[in-house]
Amino acid sequence: MSEKIFYPEYSKHYPLLVKNCLKKPMMLFPNETAMVYRNDEGQYLRFTWREWLERTCKLAHAMKTLGVKEGDRIATMALNHHWHMENIYASICSGAISHPINMRLSLDHMTYTINHAEDKIIFFDADSLLTLEALYDRIKDKVELFVYMSDKPGLPETSIKPLYNYEELIKDEPSTYDWPDLDEDTHAVLYYTTGTTGLPKGVLYTNRQVYLQCIFFLLRRGAALRMPGDPPPPDDWIPMMNVPLFHIHAWGAPFYYVFEGVKIVFPGKFTAESFCELVHNEKVTQTSLVPTMLAMLVEYEDIGKWDLSSLIQVTIGGGALPLGLKLKAEKLFPTMNATSGYGMTETMAGCVGNILTREMREWPKEKVDQVLVKTGFPYIPGVEARVVDEDGNDVPRDNETIGEIVVRGHWIMEQYYKDPEKTAAVWRDGWLHTGDVAKMDELGYMTIADRITDVIRSGSEMVPTVLLENLTSNAEFVLEAAYVGVPDDKWGETPLALVRKTPDSSPSEEDILTFLQKEGVDTGKITRWMLPVYVAFVKDILKTSVGKYDKIAIRKQLDEFMDVAKRVRKT
């Protein structure tokens, strides 16, 4: 543990530490409800801030007893609940590193991240037991011990060892802990990328970075532009945490919710029904969802029996939000204001957001929607984002020229864990190079076009596949669409559209082209050469663990798709 920090350090460098998030609830709201967890049997567990903080302190003592030292990686393999939150705080605030294992990775990749992180302990819950058992043999020599988190006494029948019961472990420990005054550059969290283009990479952030992300997130919310018709803010925000904590700590949620001392609602496994029940019972006001969760709600038949009127803010992230789904979801939640944004593991949370300007309040709703469906404006306080050409110069604001997104700021990753070469490869000229490409419109709004590696190169031009995918999915008869390049002697590549039709429709391949001509080319959103040359109707489109189209896997099966594809235009 670090020594106490005194003057002059405490005067000019009063440290930016995650432990500071604990102060407000501890001082102002100790007896108010901190967390509500609904387990899979539908039982509710409730904790006040005092109770939750005492459990967190007990856990920190227990970890110390187990030999955890500053810098050790403490992993979790778990859904969202109070145990997970206790673990995050006990780890970071005592100087260890919290590593939430991404449960959406393949078993191979999950095993790789655990061994690469050299996790000392894995905390897991009942939902993760089978997964852990499936990879246990490949990690058992590296991980020192395992802790089972459950509201049921005892341990599950398993060969995993040494295995402790969480509640047994903490029950006799002291309920206060003197959190050390760490250096603000002490590492706090370790996340792994999804590894769509190779092995997952470990992304390290410091206490300073995590804490500043939390502060700036809250600042941004407080300074959000009020649009006409916006519902007034509620007396108290009551968030439900749906985005998994194992997914970049739900984009920083454990930090800013605790900082504010608001009641946090945990749904256990996400189902449309448990979501609605919790909104209804706990008067949830805000939540973040990935598009697939939103789609589940849109398709849920019994939604009418729940009172969801308290829910006035839904943020969508983790993937592009097609305009079609957005419009359907807005009908469901009349006060909802779905927005999009851009972020990646290397940016912890959003670094481009859907910011509106004051003058847009005068605009008709349709025109504002056209702005909101773009990826966003490259201004979020605390981070900078640009779209640059190969020489590092800003691309023109013509809504057409494509360049790479580069970022820097308070919460852009410090380094790839144990990989200085890859770190140096992305951190160039003072900017982190994201590998994502985008274009800028005349107002300065950015639209993500693609991963650089996924780009379709037709002639000397890059085809903006994400734009085409969103546009195509706006057709009434389209459920979703993905674009990949097909080798072509003349153009290098030409675009192939993989399209899932809606259940009760039967468009032809040419209908797709006609739709794109009318809604895309004629409206100036795309140019003619971007139109698909081939269209293939498919039953499913392969996706990565985070719900993005898996272009690598699709390309591997290209021959199969071309067998059912129809050529819809000449080139």
Add this chain to the structure above:
Amino acid sequence: MSEKIFYPEYSKHYPLLVKNCLKKPMMLFPNETAMVYRNDEGQYLRFTWREWLERTCKLAHAMKTLGVKEGDRIATMALNHHWHMENIYASICSGAISHPINMRLSLDHMTYTINHAEDKIIFFDADSLLTLEALYDRIKDKVELFVYMSDKPGLPETSIKPLYNYEELIKDEPSTYDWPDLDEDTHAVLYYTTGTTGLPKGVLYTNRQVYLQCIFFLLRRGAALRMPGDPPPPDDWIPMMNVPLFHIHAWGAPFYYVFEGVKIVFPGKFTAESFCELVHNEKVTQTSLVPTMLAMLVEYEDIGKWDLSSLIQVTIGGGALPLGLKLKAEKLFPTMNATSGYGMTETMAGCVGNILTREMREWPKEKVDQVLVKTGFPYIPGVEARVVDEDGNDVPRDNETIGEIVVRGHWIMEQYYKDPEKTAAVWRDGWLHTGDVAKMDELGYMTIADRITDVIRSGSEMVPTVLLENLTSNAEFVLEAAYVGVPDDKWGETPLALVRKTPDSSPSEEDILTFLQKEGVDTGKITRWMLPVYVAFVKDILKTSVGKYDKIAIRKQLDEFMDVAKRVRKT
């Protein structure tokens, strides 16, 4: 100027710099009104953000031409207006230090601060010309040059030299400036204490400290508790900057208002009429006032002819707010929510604020008012405050035991400029010792009792003079009251109350004692031994330059006051 900062600095230490405040208005609101200044002839000057930023860049170039280098002190002697704002940003963002000369100091002390700061340039306006001339001979050998800020062409007739006209100086300079990527520990501002107990002390803050104060201030506003009956937030905040910039940069206002890109209204010289006219014309929503300004508004007869309904937030600081004045002012501004807090030059802005807990929403208004009139709760995100005894232990929460306030946090002064001894004297054990004493109630709310040096020591006890002063001024027939100690053979000191009566009342000295017995002793707010032994009715009570009672000056005239004082009780 510093070199550009690259990886790894830009990854883990992306710098916390004041220049970042310029980004939002520059990117999102370039064509919206940035600042409105009403000059003393009642003319309005308006600037968009683009215009104001271009002027700021031109000024930075002009300063460079004049030889300003990183670390140079650039002083202002001016009211609040766009020139002053341009100067603050051009100085800090180019690496120089902004020193707003406190115009409320005595001429001797002002002279001292200019010579102590070794200011390279003084920027002054028409309102400050006479003051500058009065001390010119004593600073002319140290200050290199002077710049006159005015909307009138030419220069005033004066012996001050070399003297430049601001508008002439900037007019041919380039309108963009490549602000350097400074180290975040680069000094940004230099403020001087009011020197009530000796010479003024220079208080230095770094870019990191100023920027973090700005961020945390905005976060705090966004996360403020909504009370029943609170007006809904306006679509846009429109602040009027009344607290002088020469007073600790109006508690940080230039930073957080620019960061948000809101329209800032400058009243020139404060009068009740110009204040009301500007609120009426510009639809001002919020302002900060010192108690004397609030008192001027309460006494303004023509206030009924103005529409002040847009003004929904008034913050009072810079001195204790007597409950009497608070209640009168709340009648005037029905939606006003006057609060108090605690801060000093060494803490830049507030470090204790009137935070309410959620459960207080259920309390009756009178009970909430009793909380709001206390100094505040020692939790403001970003700073910590405690009340400690001589051994550094927290005083008990008995609302009685008095201890010293100690603070630390992101914007607690870095050092006393050129005075390591005094710096070390206040920065002890990791805490800055404020020299102010306070007590804590059972809920953890703090009430300032006194300066340690102003305390009345009666027997072995300390008499809480600020509490007595506030309590006394609650009497209908009292305008204001100050307490000092009178030497006493038996008790060491006994309390003397100096009282100003309201114009149309004629209480006796005993009425004061009766009131305090009933409202103070009988209600348990004070104990009997704290009651004044002597009461003296006076025409005026001496105050310092920032409106606090000048206990040193009062003590020097103690004999005169004792001549008119009446002994009201035995001891």
